[in-house]
Amino acid sequence: MSAHGGNTFIPLNIAVLTVSDTRTEDNDTSGQALVERLTQAGHKLADKAIVIDDIYQLRAQVSKWIADDSIHAIISTGGTGFTDRDNTPEALTPLFDKAIEGFGEIFRHVSLMEIGTSTIQSRAFGGIANKTVILCVPGSTNACKTAWDKVIKEQLDASHRPCNFVPHLNITTEQCESRG
Template structure:
């Protein structure tokens, strides 16, 4: 069963938060605020934060820029994961991924199902890796951001979490690039 191994030191992770919205601004970005509060309370650092409109190319450009930034380990986006015509965050993420973390969406759906029932079927939360950076796309509601952080990301972004976590394999995420 999962647990925190107190014999290991906590390693802070540098996390960027991207809000995808046609209507939000920094004054009313509750989902972005929720993520920033959660990650800083956990001891991680906010590496960057932006708001971008629901435009596939613009989202992908920011993701690529942040993946190329050595000061960013993880990108969490919020918004644009639904089913409407303007919801293009998942497609933008997949344009950038080198590898998709398929189980993230499955686990997020399970967590959501326990909270909101069958409405969880409407979420397309996703995750992947690109350029040695983890990328997570979450729905745009503060409750979905809380659920994803509290139930999945808090543990997986904690080096002390056992039996395994995302942090301990950071050094190996880009090993294929070193072989070239």
């Protein structure tokens, strides 16, 4: 039992995608921050990729991971702003079976406390496709840390109550508890 009174922790297989025209494995601090946090939490890094901000290359990479039943979650960093090269929402939302509207709302809410109204320029978003949760956050390292620490970590933890994303993934668990 956890402090929330729920199930025990279930390690998930998580893929990390960095969307960037300039980052490499040597300078991808955002992707590395996500990898460090997910492994420290007890999850497994299923795969990691850096893909240029091209709609079709992004869809190809994420579609490959969505089709892989062993990958439970995908966390994407970058490409969520308003520049001409920021295309992650346009690339990935057509792949979703269901959108997770609250993810972007909650991320911007917690981010507001850190960076003020500049958070309005974040197009963080999420969805579920083929029982894989996909969470997309801005490319800054601090934004990745905020997203993991204040939103993602609990939602990818089967012991978090009253509800988390684990029952919706390709893993056998009990459904969310009633809030009643």
